[in-house]
Amino acid sequence: MKxxxxxRELSLSYHTPSGETPALSHISFDLMPGEFLAIVGPSGxxxxxxxxxxxxxxEPEKGSVLMNGTPVSRGDPRMGYMLQKDxxxxxxxxYKNILLGLEIRRQLTPExxxxxxxxxxxxxxxxxxxxxxxxxxxxxxxxxxxxxxxxLKPELLLLDEPFSALDYQTRLNVSDxxxxxxxxxxxxxxxxxxxxxxxxxxxxxxxxxxxxxxxVAGIIPIELTVENRTPLSSRNAPDFKSYFNxxxxxxxxxx
Amino acid sequence: MPELSPAQKKYLxxxxxxxxxxxxxxxxxxxxxxxxxxxxSRFGWIDSFIFSSPWAILKNFAEMCRDQxxxxxxxxxxxxxxxxxxxxxxxxxxxxxxxxxxxxLSRVLEPYLVILNSLPKSALAPLLIVWLGANIRTIIVAGxxxxxxxxxxxxxxxxxxxxxxxxxxxxxxxxxxxxELLKIVLPSSIPLILSIMKVNIGLCLVGxxxxxxxxxRQGLGYLIIYSSQTFKLTTVLMSILILCVIxxxxxxxxxxxxxxxxxxS
Ligand SMILES: Nc1ncnc2c1ncn2[C@@H]1O[C@H](COP(=O)(O)OP(=O)(O)OP(=O)(O)O)[C@@H](O)[C@H]1O
Ligand SMILES: [Mg+2]
Numbered sequence: 001m002k003x004x005x006x007x008r009e010l011s012l013s014y015h016t017p018s019g020e021t022p023a024l025s026h027i028s029f030d031l032m033p034g035e036f037l038a039i040v041g042p043s044g045x046x047x048x049x050x051x052x053x054x055x056x057x058x059e060p061e062k063g064s065v066l067m068n069g070t071p072v073s074r075g076d077p078r079m080g081y082m083l084q085k086d087x088x089x090x091x092x093x094x095y096k097n098i099l100l101g102l103e104i105r106r107q108l109t110p111e112x113x114x115x116x117x118x119x120x121x122x123x124x125x126x127x128x129x130x131x132x133x134x135x136x137x138x139x140x141x142x143x144x145x146x147x148x149x150x151x152l153k154p155e156l157l158l159l160d161e162p163f164s165a166l167d168y169q170t171r172l173n174v175s176d177x178x179x180x181x182x183x184x185x186x187x188x189x190x191x192x193x194x195x196x197x198x199x200x201x202x203x204x205x206x207x208x209x210x211x212x213x214x215x216v217a218g219i220i221p222i223e224l225t226v227e228n229r230t231p232l233s234s235r236n237a238p239d240f241k242s243y244f245n246x247x248x249x250x251x252x253x254x255x
Numbered sequence: 256m257p258e259l260s261p262a263q264k265k266y267l268x269x270x271x272x273x274x275x276x277x278x279x280x281x282x283x284x285x286x287x288x289x290x291x292x293x294x295x296s297r298f299g300w301i302d303s304f305i306f307s308s309p310w311a312i313l314k315n316f317a318e319m320c321r322d323q324x325x326x327x328x329x330x331x332x333x334x335x336x337x338x339x340x341x342x343x344x345x346x347x348x349x350x351x352x353x354x355x356x357x358x359x360l361s362r363v364l365e366p367y368l369v370i371l372n373s374l375p376k377s378a379l380a381p382l383l384i385v386w387l388g389a390n391i392r393t394i395i396v397a398g399x400x401x402x403x404x405x406x407x408x409x410x411x412x413x414x415x416x417x418x419x420x421x422x423x424x425x426x427x428x429x430x431x432x433x434x435e436l437l438k439i440v441l442p443s444s445i446p447l448i449l450s451i452m453k454v455n456i457g458l459c460l461v462g463x464x465x466x467x468x469x470x471x472r473q474g475l476g477y478l479i480i481y482s483s484q485t486f487k488l489t490t491v492l493m494s495i496l497i498l499c500v501i502x503x504x505x506x507x508x509x510x511x512x513x514x515x516x517x518x519x520s
Pocket of ligand 1 (some may be wrong): 014015016021023041043044045046047048049050159194212
């Protein structure tokens with residue numbers, strides 16, 4: 001099978017008047033169609049930078065990112081990006097917030113609007129469509145942000161610590177929620193996190209990065225022995241703990 | 256509504272009484288001031304030729320209303336203020352948007368804006384009269400000159416303070432800087448724009464009066480200067496009182512617009 005995304009030998013440094021900060025160094029990996037990748041690494045190692053390069057917002061100094069064999073461009077329509085905060089705009093209703101991407105890309109077509117209707121109904125946001133973001137719970141806001149991203153029908157979803165602004169209980173529920181939604185919509189995704197449990201519970205493979213400049217310290221395939229695997233049920237798998245210890249050790253060896 | 260507890264009722268009643276008391280005191284203060292003024296000028300404690308008196312001002316007001324000359328002055332000053340305010344809004348927002356779109360340009364222009372803003376604008380008025388002539392246009396420009404630089408600086412600073420992550424959101428959705436401006440920066444700056452404009456309408460009035468002082472044949476500024484030169488101090492005081500009312504009225508209107516707009520968003 002051909003990979004959906006090929007990341008080859010990425011290197012990048014930030015340049016500021018006070019000096020040069022190498023952030024990424026020779027990073028390579030593949031992502032298969034339908035696969036869920038998680039990237040873990042110490043804080044400040046360059047995880048967000050990596051995602052920004054993958055979606056084309058930042059040019060790498062060396063290396064390339066190919067999606068289905070073609071290089072990614074700035075604001076690539078094949079990519080959907082979910083940021084750390086939901087960034088729902090308070091002066092728009094939930095529905096209008098969800099339309100934001102379609103407005104910008106001028107894709108307010110009947111079929112896209114229909115797709116949104118479906119998602120609104122399936123994911124329980126229908127009755128909040130004319131509410132303001134501040135009237136919603138953290139979990140519901142995250143769902144709205146996800147629908148805003150999915151509305152553009154991206155082929156690959158990038159998630160940059162999308163749950164880290166939530167309290168622990170909400171976080172477990174929302175990550176379970178979003179994991180299920182992505183499975184249901186059959187979207188491949190790359191999740192950046194520094195929560196090891198979250199990575200194991202959601203991902204098919206976990207990529208471990210070293211501290212700055214980030215290099216790939218190891219790639220661990222996750223095969224948990226549970227039926228109907230969901231993020232929450234994964235946490236009860238008997239082999240969850242050994243994966244946790246393995247990743248923990250790798251992270252510490254390279255910190 | 257749920258039934259209020261007696262303690263809550265008592266608290267609300269007390270609040271209401273407090274507010275009532277403040278309002279009454281304000282009105283009383285004003286009345287006491289007027290009465291004292293009237294009495295002291297009647298009994299010759301103050302020179303009624305220089306300090307006039309409320310009653311004289313009122314009579315003067317009625318007289319000038321009757322021969323309609325007052326309405327012309329008020330109308331002219333109001334029109335000039337509103338026109339210069341309109342241009343300040345237009346040019347202020349336009350320039351701030353331009354600066355936001357070209358950060359390099361804004362870096363070049365920044366020191367000039369700061370200097371122009373801190374310059375006492377009344378110093379410009381005589382120059383404007385010479386350059387543009389003693390006409391309404393000059394006075395409108397004088398009105399604008401007081402407000403425009405400050406509003407550009409404040410608007411631009413506000414625009415720049417919008418969350419950069421929101422800009423990133425637009426970029427991830429495939430948007431350009433123009434999308435960021437239209438979907439993020441401008442909508443999020445509406446409260447700022449309104450509050451800046453609330454201040455600016457008063458500044459425009461200041462500039463218009465300065466302009467009328469030196470280069471006009473009509474308007475309240477002219478009326479003040481003309482009357483003071485002919486020692487009609489009653490008319491001067493009356494004009495100042497009318498200016499107070501105008502300033503309050505304009506501010507009040509913008510305040511209302513602000514409240515209305517913010518409620519909807
Ligand atoms: N625009 C920039 N200019 C200069 N240095 C930057 C810039 N952005 C990030 N950096 C530096 O590059 C390094 C990597 O940043 P990045 O945000 O990618 O890390 P991260 O792994 O996402 O961190 P976190 O865990 O805090 O989210 C950091 O040390 C940061 O200080
Ligand atoms: Mg980050």
